[in-house]
Amino acid sequence: MSLKGPILFLCGVLASLAIGWFAFPAALYRTEPQPMPFNHAIHTGEQNGMTCDMCHEFTENGSFKGIPAVTKCADCHSAPIGSTESEKVLVEQYVTPQKEIPWKVYSRQPDNAHFPHAVHVKKAEITCDVCHGPHGSGSSLPEYQVNRISGYSRDIWGKNISGIPSQPWEGMKMDRCVRCHAERRRDDSCIDCHK
Amino acid sequence: MKITRRELLTFAGGSLLGALFTPIPWKLLDDSSIWTQNWSLIPGLPRGPETFTATRCALCPAGCAVRARRIDGQPVTLAGIPTDPFKNGALCPMGIAGHHLAFHPLRLRQPFAFTGKGPDATLVPVGLDEIVSEVARTIQDLSAASMPGSIAILDQRPGRAVSGMYREFMGMCPQGTYIVPPGAEEPTLATLQRLCDFNEALPCFDLENTGVILSFGSDLLDGWSSPSHTAGLIRNRNQNGLNLIQAEGVKSRTAHQANTWLPVIPGTEAALALSIGHVIIRDGLHPREIEKGLSDFQTYKNLVAGFPPDATAAVTGIAAQAITTTAHAIASGPSVVIAGCNPAGGPFDHATETAIAGLNLLVGNVGRKGGITLRARTPSAEASTVPAVALANVPDHSIRLLFVDGAESGNIFPASLLRRKLTPDGGTVVLMSPYLSPRSAGADYLIPSPAAYESMEEISTRSGASRSSFALSLPLLSQPEGTVDPVAFLAKVAEQAGLPVPGLTSSEACLKQRAHDIWASKRGSLTAAADSAVTPVQGMSGEEDLWKGLSEGGCWIDGEEQRASTTRRSILGSITPGHFQPLTAPVKPAPGTLKLMAFGWRNATMTASVAPVLSKIFQESHLRSLGGKVHLNPSTIAAHALVDGARVSISTQSGTVTADVVADPAIIPGVIHAIVGPSPNNAAPTDQPEAEGLLGLCVVGADGTWRITEATIARA
Numbered sequence: 001m002s003l004k005g006p007i008l009f010l011c012g013v014l015a016s017l018a019i020g021w022f023a024f025p026a027a028l029y030r031t032e033p034q035p036m037p038f039n040h041a042i043h044t045g046e047q048n049g050m051t052c053d054m055c056h057e058f059t060e061n062g063s064f065k066g067i068p069a070v071t072k073c074a075d076c077h078s079a080p081i082g083s084t085e086s087e088k089v090l091v092e093q094y095v096t097p098q099k100e101i102p103w104k105v106y107s108r109q110p111d112n113a114h115f116p117h118a119v120h121v122k123k124a125e126i127t128c129d130v131c132h133g134p135h136g137s138g139s140s141l142p143e144y145q146v147n148r149i150s151g152y153s154r155d156i157w158g159k160n161i162s163g164i165p166s167q168p169w170e171g172m173k174m175d176r177c178v179r180c181h182a183e184r185r186r187d188d189s190c191i192d193c194h195k
Numbered sequence: 196m197k198i199t200r201r202e203l204l205t206f207a208g209g210s211l212l213g214a215l216f217t218p219i220p221w222k223l224l225d226d227s228s229i230w231t232q233n234w235s236l237i238p239g240l241p242r243g244p245e246t247f248t249a250t251r252c253a254l255c256p257a258g259c260a261v262r263a264r265r266i267d268g269q270p271v272t273l274a275g276i277p278t279d280p281f282k283n284g285a286l287c288p289m290g291i292a293g294h295h296l297a298f299h300p301l302r303l304r305q306p307f308a309f310t311g312k313g314p315d316a317t318l319v320p321v322g323l324d325e326i327v328s329e330v331a332r333t334i335q336d337l338s339a340a341s342m343p344g345s346i347a348i349l350d351q352r353p354g355r356a357v358s359g360m361y362r363e364f365m366g367m368c369p370q371g372t373y374i375v376p377p378g379a380e381e382p383t384l385a386t387l388q389r390l391c392d393f394n395e396a397l398p399c400f401d402l403e404n405t406g407v408i409l410s411f412g413s414d415l416l417d418g419w420s421s422p423s424h425t426a427g428l429i430r431n432r433n434q435n436g437l438n439l440i441q442a443e444g445v446k447s448r449t450a451h452q453a454n455t456w457l458p459v460i461p462g463t464e465a466a467l468a469l470s471i472g473h474v475i476i477r478d479g480l481h482p483r484e485i486e487k488g489l490s491d492f493q494t495y496k497n498l499v500a501g502f503p504p505d506a507t508a509a510v511t512g513i514a515a516q517a518i519t520t521t522a523h524a525i526a527s528g529p530s531v532v533i534a535g536c537n538p539a540g541g542p543f544d545h546a547t548e549t550a551i552a553g554l555n556l557l558v559g560n561v562g563r564k565g566g567i568t569l570r571a572r573t574p575s576a577e578a579s580t581v582p583a584v585a586l587a588n589v590p591d592h593s594i595r596l597l598f599v600d601g602a603e604s605g606n607i608f609p610a611s612l613l614r615r616k617l618t619p620d621g622g623t624v625v626l627m628s629p630y631l632s633p634r635s636a637g638a639d640y641l642i643p644s645p646a647a648y649e650s651m652e653e654i655s656t657r658s659g660a661s662r663s664s665f666a667l668s669l670p671l672l673s674q675p676e677g678t679v680d681p682v683a684f685l686a687k688v689a690e691q692a693g694l695p696v697p698g699l700t701s702s703e704a705c706l707k708q709r710a711h712d713i714w715a716s717k718r719g720s721l722t723a724a725a726d727s728a729v730t731p732v733q734g735m736s737g738e739e740d741l742w743k744g745l746s747e748g749g750c751w752i753d754g755e756e757q758r759a760s761t762t763r764r765s766i767l768g769s770i771t772p773g774h775f776q777p778l779t780a781p782v783k784p785a786p787g788t789l790k791l792m793a794f795g796w797r798n799a800t801m802t803a804s805v806a807p808v809l810s811k812i813f814q815e816s817h818l819r820s821l822g823g824k825v826h827l828n829p830s831t832i833a834a835h836a837l838v839d840g841a842r843v844s845i846s847t848q849s850g851t852v853t854a855d856v857v858a859d860p861a862i863i864p865g866v867i868h869a870i871v872g873p874s875p876n877n878a879a880p881t882d883q884p885e886a887e888g889l890l891g892l893c894v895v896g897a898d899g900t901w902r903i904t905e906a907t908i909a910r911a
Contacts, residue, residue: 005205012209013216020217028222063245110232111239150229157225161218 025161029145037086041139064117104144106155133169243267249724249748253668255605257421258654270294270671285423292806301631303643305677331691344595345370351604356709362581378606381658386552392763396569400659404565412535418797446861463511468550470507473499474522482559529565539795539871546774553766573663574716587899601628605797627681663753714738724748791906795871826859826868842911
């Protein structure tokens with residue numbers, strides 16, 4: 001009996017596995033640069049001791065502002081603090097001309113998903129790192145990878161292409177919302193999130 | 196090395212199997228589904244500045260105050276305003292999705308005409324000018340008396356500024372009739388207006404100061420007047436001491452919340468009211484001066500003598516003790532007795548309304564604080580003398596040309612009632628409505644009027660309110676090209692037909708005229724939407740100030756209510772004792788026969804225009820049923836060998852309709868509670884209107900009512 005057939009079959013299997021687990025993720029995601037470097041650690045660390053909501057603040061009506069506007073940066077950076085290149089870029093290209101910084105948002109969700117930060121942060125008292133991990137303490141921004149098909153950040157699916165999170169905060173798909181709601185006995189209807 | 200075809204296929208088979216153990220198929224499936232959500236042709240949410248607009252909901256006459264959250268001008272969320280001066284602080288399930296309705300699949304965006312009549316009629320787009328010419332020609336033929344019949348307009352929400360224009364238009368037309376539909380007026384107050392002469396004022400309920408509300412089937416928490424206002428009073432009854440007694444043949448949500456529920460057998464409400472009157476007179480609970488103040492007190496006394504509680508109990512299903520307790524409750528202090536009106540079940544007959552409303556006169560509620568007080572009419576310089584005629588009173592087969600104003604009244608009535616008023620050939624019906632609805636089925640021409648929040652609309656005084664008010668529902672959306680203002684359409688028709696062109700040729704002009712009339716009267720004050728600041732009209736420098744305040748979401752409210760002074764009071768009016776069924780043993784229905792009672796939620800009954808997202812909520816939550824369902828008591832289900840969820844055929848002399856059974860212990864045995872409204876998944880294309888459904892089974896009596904129809908039920 002010739003082993004050529006089974007070997008070819010096995011080769012096919014191995015080729016698919018190699019492509020699927022290594023080549024496919026590399027082809028699926030495209031790395032896009034952030035407009036400028038940003039060091040969360042300097043802001044939230046011992047040097048300045050800022051909390052997340054000092055920049056990512058809530059409005060008077062309770063809604064969440066999300067990424068801070070450049071006017072918020074200008075509160076401290078109206079003139080360069082230090083002589084780094086990123087400081088120069090911030091002041092010259094954005095603060096002085098009052099131009100918003102086109103940050104790539106790692107956690108951007110589809111329009112049909114409504115996530116009220118106020119309810120989660122203020123009412124349920126969930127801290128930022130539960131969903132965003134150590135994002136607020138990094139000394140540089142993580143690599144922003146965008147899915148070529150869906151257009152969303154890789155952080156939504158999670159770093160692991162299998163979808164199985166290696167860290168509890170990884171992934172921002174609906175199954176994670178559902179799991180967390182179920183753990184907290186918040187069995188809500190579709191309309192609560194999908195407006 | 197030569198690769199054979201077999202080897203290639205073997206390799207491909209292995210690849211295929213291997214691929215199943217990689218993320219490729221599952222991830223591609225996930226990503227491609229998300230990709231389809233972001234196609235450029237799929238409308239997305241706008242991004243831009245967040246703003247808030249104070250406006251009002253015009254989906255029913257309650258006119259609840261609305262705070263619209265807008266992103267880049269587009270309304271994304273509607274919410275009630277708890278601090279509204281008229282205490283309309285909450286929105287109903289229809290109201291929270293009011294801004295969706297402009298995008299409803301059954302939305303009309305251009306004029307249409309039906310070719311032919313009946314089920315074979317097809318809907319074809321036509322030009323507006325073509326319709327105007329055709330309608331104008333019909334008016335000319337009627338003017339020349341070369342065609343029999345009259346011209347009429349059915350105003351679904353009378354009392355608005357545009358209603359004045361409608362009357363003016365009818366005044367110009369030969370044999371013009373201005374018609375109001377059943378349920379357009381609050382039945383208790385309309386009956387009291389027939390029984391008493393309030394001069395120029397209008398009666399109203401002083402609910403804030405009342406101690407007892409005896410309601411005969413009024414859906415106080417779901418649609419009557421302003422449910423959010425009434426719900427507030429009922430919620431605070433521990434503080435205000437309010438006692439709510441609900442007499443109704445179904446344990447509705449209002450009955451659930453009532454202090455006492457009287458499960459009266461449908462059709463015996465008049466006997467119950469007269470029996471309560473019997474106890475009041477027997478026990479001397481009425482003020483003595485009433486005996487002289489009522490012109491027909493003795494006739495009434497003789498009538499109610501035939502309704503002792505013991506005998507009435509056997510007919511109505513209400514124990515004699517409960518009748519006596521109720522009579523003592525409403526006579527113990529300020530109270531209000533309300534004759535209910537289900538948005539789909541229609542009004543009681545005149546005799547029943549009189550028996551119920553008359554209790555207010557008997558216990559001295561009229562003119563008493565906490566009872567029936569008076570309010571002045573909203574200022575209007577309206578000069579038209581064309582009277583309003585109830586649809587039921589229009590002679591049968593008399594209308595040749597009918598205009599139907601498609602404003603949302605919250606109520607609906609069987610199409611057969613309207614059909615029998617038209618000339619035998621079906622006449623010509625012009626419906627001015629934003630949507631294709633069950634009402635469209637009988638129309639010849641459909642004029643697409645602006646949908647909710649697409650144009651400025653009037654919020655006039657809500658039914659039964661103790662003071663007159665006037666506010667505007669402000670547009671949040673732009674009108675699509677092709678929509679036609681009903682007033683502008685009628686002005687065009689008048690011009691083409693050679694009639695004098697009405698003074699006001701747009702809805703906005705009518706509203707400005709009403710604002711001018713209010714300013715000229717110098718009455719009342721304007722409450723600003725932004726800061727609730729109150730500015731007396733008298734202190735305004737010009738009418739522009741009033742219009743500006745109204746255009747910014749403000750509300751004009753008249754001054755203090757007046758005390759009721761009447762020059763004539765009768766407790767029976769034109770109703771004679773012969774109009775009431777004498778007490779006899781309850782008639783057993785024929786074997787297998789049930790009482791069909793139409794029921795609907797305010798607005799959901801009116802058109803097919805429940806927002807699709809809401810129909811999903813209705814289905815998932817089961818808080819409210821939509822059309823195509825019949826609720827039956829479990830004992831009725833068992834007696835007819837049915838099961839919960841069964842598909843059944845309901846038959847009356849009007850025809851047969853299939854529906855789904857819902858087991859509901861809140862329904863009394865022997866009654867089919869037929870839900871009227873659009874079907875839950877109603878998103879049909881605009882080529883055919885929805886059939887009338889269960890409402891079409893109701894038989895309209897000679898007096899224009901359709902509350903109870905004998906029906907049979909069988910498994911479909």
